[in-house]
Amino acid sequence: MKRRLLDLLACPSCLSFPLELIVENERKENGLSTIPERPLCEIWCAFTGSRPEDPSNCVKCMELEVISGKLSCKNCGAEYKIEEGVPRMLRPDETRL
Numbered sequence: 001m002k003r004r005l006l007d008l009l010a011c012p013s014c015l016s017f018p019l020e021l022i023v024e025n026e027r028k029e030n031g032l033s034t035i036p037e038r039p040l041c042e043i044w045c046a047f048t049g050s051r052p053e054d055p056s057n058c059v060k061c062m063e064l065e066v067i068s069g070k071l072s073c074k075n076c077g078a079e080y081k082i083e084e085g086v087p088r089m090l091r092p093d094e095t096r097l
Contacts, residue, residue, distance in 0.1 A: 001066045001085050003046035009071070012089050016075035018044040024069040024082075031063035 003021065010017040039045065039052030040062075047061035048054075071080045071087055081088045 001082055001087055003061050003064065003066065004040055005087070006046035006071075007041035007044050007052075009087070009089070011073035011076060011078055012080075013078045014073060014076040016073050018046070019071040019073055019080075021046050021066070022070050022072060023066050025067040026064050026069075027067055028063050029065050031061075032059045035059055 006018055006021060009019055011019060036055045036058055039055045040058045041052040043051070045052040045057065045061075047057050047064075065085060066082055067085050069082045071082065071089075072078070
């Protein structure tokens with residue numbers, strides 16, 4: 001999962017934004033070849049934990065792939081696992097065994 005996704009995700013339980021990212025494991029990959037003219041994120045930069053300002057951060061951010069961890073909602077306390085690079089965003093009552 002790319003951190004850029006946090007610019008788009010809200011908590012499925014309470015619709016709060018932004019979610020907090022807790023990284024357990026990540027790997028470095030090939031990222032952007034050039035610095036974009038403006039930041040890729042529009043509202044929230046999970047790389048810096050603030051509003052996006054410096055497009056050079058996009059190059060560093062896009063090199064990183066979150067493999068495992070969790071997304072946490074500060075508003076309602078819900079937590080969503082990230083497994084094998086995929087955020088599991090179903091509410092607990094929607095999960096299947």
